[in-house]
Amino acid sequence: MTDFPGAPDPSAPRDGRPLRVLAAMSGGVDSAVAAARAAEAGHEVTGVHLALSANPQSFRTGARGCCTIEDSRDARRAADVIGIPFYVWDLAERFREDVVEDFVAEYAAGRTPNPCLRCNEKIKFAALLDKALALGFDAVCTGHYATVVTRDDGTRELHRASDLAKDQSYVLGVLDDRQLAHAMFPLGDTLTTKDEIRAEAERCGLAVAKKPDSHDICFIADGDTQGFLAKRLGTAEGDIVDEDGTKLGTHEGAYGFTIGQRKGLRLGVPAADGKPRYVLDISPVNNTVTVGPAGALDIASLSAIKPRWCGTPPTGPGRYTAQLRAHGSETPVAAELVGDVLEVRFDAPVRGVAPGQAIVLYDGTRVVGSATIAHTERAAAGGHGVRRPGGLSVGRPAA
Amino acid sequence: MAYLDHAATTPMLPEAVLAMTDQLAVTGNASSLHAAGRRARRTVEESRESLAAALGARPSEVVFTAGGTEADNLAVKGLYWARRAADPARTRLLASPVEHHAVLDAVDWLATHEGARVEWLPVDGYGRVSPDALREAIARDPSDVALATVMWANNEIGTIMPVAELAEVADEFDVPLHADVVQAFGQVEVDFAASGLAAMTVTGHKIGGPYGIGALLLGRSYAPVPLLHGGGQERHVRSGTLDVPAIASFAVAGELAAARREEFAHEIGGLRDALVAAVTEAVPDAVLGGDPDPAGRLPANAHFSFPGCEGDSLLLLLDAQGIECSTGSACTAGVAQPSHVVLATGSPPELARGTLRFSLGHTSTKADVEAVAAAIGPAVARARTAGLS
Structure with missing residues (x-):
């Protein structure tokens, strides 16, 4: 295992010293309780709600996100109750450029992005953090469930939350050590259920105690991702084919599919073996979606680009566990950084991995780093992998 | 701090607080005919007189509203509707682009929903509308102008407009000119009669009076179409039970602001x-x-x-x-x-x-x-x- 000595940061939050903390408050219960805990711990806390939508929709009911006027109002009320100053900052332009456009471009290229990771990397712990530091704050506090451990030398490590069921370290895997040095996650040590967080909010007098959790992509108000993409990318009819290239049906835009997807294929012809078929590959260049049996989704290895490390990059091959999606389980891997590309081989094949997704590497509970999946290789019968260039190549995978 | x-x-003046709290303890609807009603009515009318005096207007020209936003809306929409009803050709609306949102958004709303053709009057680097600019805009076709609206002084950058000169131009073409005077009242001399304006908006809480009370000073020949329909309390232009304590307090603040x-x-x-x-x-x-x-x-x-x-x-x-x-x-x-x-x-x-x-x-x-x-x-x-x- 490689060691990752991070650069000590004198302004890194430490126990005991009151810090000037900027609490990002979405209007939800987690970030409100996080801000309350930071204030309770004696830090000098200022609340800020990020306006991320250029045209905040008024009071949409049912929809859950962080871009409504109602959310902004909920955040303000929580700040009032905690007794901290509160402001709304307009980061809509940055959010549109760095998160929304990236999201659309990734789908257009046949990949499956995770906008929450991008938002943490580019907005909360970049645009917001930079502004906070410039204005004299020491740290940005959010309601994420993850733990930051400060080593004796002052460097910091990101770990899974104490409560693994609520752990959100995956979406924070993009943070480098500089970002981590100024991050505060007061909920990370919480060994409590969500109900207990809500009870704590209730005890603090926070009206958001009963507010439903957000699950949607915040900038897609009605939760209709396909509709959102169709509006942005238009419709373009293309073929759905099997692995031999036989046309099975048509679709209205390759971006509407995700690798591993089973539902909504609307294939007229049943598979020869009668078993369900899944999306195996998306080729935006010839607008073709390839489907096949579940077994063809098994991946033996992958390469990932744009790696980000919580500390210095690892040298040489190493053994880790990997997590491939926000609520996914972890799986043992061997990984090595070759140039700028992270090469990962799974001990046992994993299913349904889409280019564009992030792979986060762990050493025990510690987050080592993350990278964006660029290519996957199939665990084909006979043992030799089949290269599957997600979205980057015109060819469909050879059988 | x-x-x-x-x-x-701005903080309420102690005199205004006193006038308000005194009245809060007194019962009486100013529209009632019995003694309590008459007492309330007297308070309202005395307040109207004080405020009119403070603003160089006649008492009958004071129409109480629930604040500056309502007064601006009443002037802009009400006069637009009335002028258009009298002559359907009058759909052109002239406004300065530096207006407060209470005017700006009312103008936009008329453009979106009522067929108003809006012309934003040019302003100089200080945000000032020149009489010549207004003349040029009206003279293009004086017959189709519903009204013009230019604030007395700007709420953000403080620029004072040449209101009397603008009113003179408007008057020449028989076009009613409204001015939002919310920021100017108490800071520059405001005389409704001398200004030549058709209507002007004032509000209580910018001069040391209470929130939620304002007035549209309205020339006696103007009958804007009401925004609110009901008892017709204020010249049949504005309905709603009169807020006697707020009116009394507003009048005290207005008097002091002028003095x-x-x-x-x-x-x-x-x-x-x-x-x-x-x-x-x-x-x-x-x-x-x-x-x-x-x-x-x-x-x-x-x-x-x-x-x-x-x-x-x-x-x-x-x-x-x-x-x-x-x-x-x-x-x-x-x-x-x-x-x-x-x-x-x-x-x-x-x-x-x-x-x-x-x-x-x-x-x-x-x-x-x-x-x-x-x-x-x-x-x-x-x-x-x-x-x-």
């Missing part, structure tokens, strides 16, 4: 000049918004653009030091937008994002100015490192 946001709202105006302008104007000097010294490249000539701007207004700064950042940093001011423009969902006023004066958008308005009032002191003098330099330096996000 240095409260420098009096243009948003103390010259002294206020002198004293507060002096403090404002000191504040402008202090800010300019601490931040040499700060750009004073509006007319630099004290005769052309509200005595209590100081407005700056700070190059390379986000107004939001400055606000946070000053707030943390106990200095309360404003970026200048109202906002939705708390999101500060580049000010439409500053943009209308021809400022580049980057500069329009780094604005601060310091507005003084009857409780302002030298210590407030000193607090700004001490804090503004470091705040601007720090906000510049945060840059424009």
